Amino acid sequence: MDKSTKSKINRRDFLKFAPTLGAVGIGLGLGTKSLANVCINTPAQTAGPFYPGEREFSSLTDLTQLEGHSERAEGQIIYIKGRVLDAQCQPLTNANVEIWQACATGKYNNPRDPNPAPLDEHFRYWAETFTNDKGEYFFKSILPGAYPADTDWTRPPHIHFRISKLGYSELITQMYFKGDQLNDSDLILKQIPQTERNSVIIEFTPSENGLEEKSLTGNFDITLQKVRR
Numbered sequence: 141m142d143k144s145t146k147s148k149i150n151r152r153d154f155l156k157f158a159p160t161l162g163a164v165g166i167g168l169g170l171g172t173k174s175l176a177n178v179c180i181n182t183p184a185q186t187a188g189p190f191y192p193g194e195r196e197f198s199s200l201t202d203l204t205q206l207e208g209h210s211e212r213a214e215g216q217i218i219y220i221k222g223r224v225l226d227a228q229c230q231p232l233t234n235a236n237v238e239i240w241q242a243c244a245t246g247k248y249n250n251p252r253d254p255n256p257a258p259l260d261e262h263f264r265y266w267a268e269t270f271t272n273d274k275g276e277y278f279f280k281s282i283l284p285g286a287y288p289a290d291t292d293w294t295r296p297p298h299i300h301f302r303i304s305k306l307g308y309s310e311l312i313t314q315m316y317f318k319g320d321q322l323n324d325s326d327l328i329l330k331q332i333p334q335t336e337r338n339s340v341i342i343e344f345t346p347s348e349n350g351l352e353e354k355s356l357t358g359n360f361d362i363t364l365q366k367v368r369r
Contacts, residue, residue, distance in 0.1 A: 179229040179363040180339050183332045185314045188300060190250040192240055192266045203241075203264035203281040213263035215244030215282030217355040219347055220315070223275040224303055224362050231275025232364060235305040239279055240266035241298070246287030255287050283344075283356075286322055296322030296329070301362065308364040315360050318343040 204213045224235040242248050243260035263282065271277050281299070289295045297317050304310040316323055318341050323329055329337065344356040351357065 179225050179227055179361075181336060181365075182311060182313055182339055182361075182363045183336045184311055185328060185332070185340075187302070187312045189252055190240065190248040191300070191302075192250070197238055197266055197268045198264060199268060200264070201267050201269050201279045203267055203279065206262055206264060209262050211262045213243065213260050213282050215260075215285075217352050218281055218283050218344060219351055219355060219357040220279045220281060220299070220360060221357065222277060222360040222362060224271050224277065224305070224364060225275060226308070227363060227365060229363075231271070231273075232305055232308070233271055233273050233275060235271045235275070235277075235303055235308075235364065236268060237271065237277045237362075238266070238268040238302040239281070240300045241281065242284040242287055244282055244285050246285030257285070257287065280352075283317070286320075289327075293325075293327060294322055296320045296326050301360075303362055303364060305364060307367055309367055311362065311364055313340060313362070315358075316341045317358075 200207075204217060220239070224232045224237065226232055240248075242255075243263045243265065245257035245260065247253060247255050247257040247259050249259055249263075249265040267279060269277050269279070284297045284299060286294050286297055297320055298314045300312070300314055302310070302312050314328070316326075316329060323341060329340075332340065340360075342358040342360050344358040347355040347357040
């Protein structure tokens with residue numbers, strides 16, 4: 141990744157000293173996943189071995205184009221939108237949302253990734269944002285590739301999320317793509333109880349007008365739990 145695109149801000153300090161900041165409004169008709177004003181719990185999952193690290197994130201939410209690059213990332217363009225909510229389905233403002241993922245070949249930009257697939261030198265690989273006053277967040281990315289996790293295990297396409305807000309328990313989870321056949325055999329996804337599994341398997345459909353032609357959009361709402369005192 142181009143060093144000039146890396147964020148130099150310590151996000152934990154930013155969360156502490158800038159509680160009034162909000163992300164730019166998206167206005168894409170975000171929905172909720174609630175029943176009787178009680179939001180479905182978003183299950184925690186492993187961060188995996190390829191978390192980029194506290195100071196490696198970029199605040200630019202378009203992962204498909206690097207500054208100074210005329211070419212863009214390979215792969216199917218996707219938009220990920222959603223809201224961060226509390227247990228009563230109320231939106232949470234200024235929640236920090238981080239994502240990291242593999243490129244279209246299934247390779248992470250991490251020296252510990254043994255996958256021999258090539259890196260995409262035009263892909264950003266990770267980014268972060270803060271939710272706006274409606275709890276909304278938004279990223280533009282590409283559909284990540286599957287990759288071998290073991291000799292008899294191939295991980296399905298997925299995107300890692302880390303969500304934090306003062307007063308709430310930090311959540312690390314993963315988002316999957318509805319309809320991918322590898323979901324049924326994934327050892328990590330199968331650890332989630334069946335009643336909660338669908339909350340992290342998201343359907344992507346053709347994007348609405350105003351977004352890139354032939355792109356797909358999915359809505360991933362996330363619930364945080366208050367810290368118990």
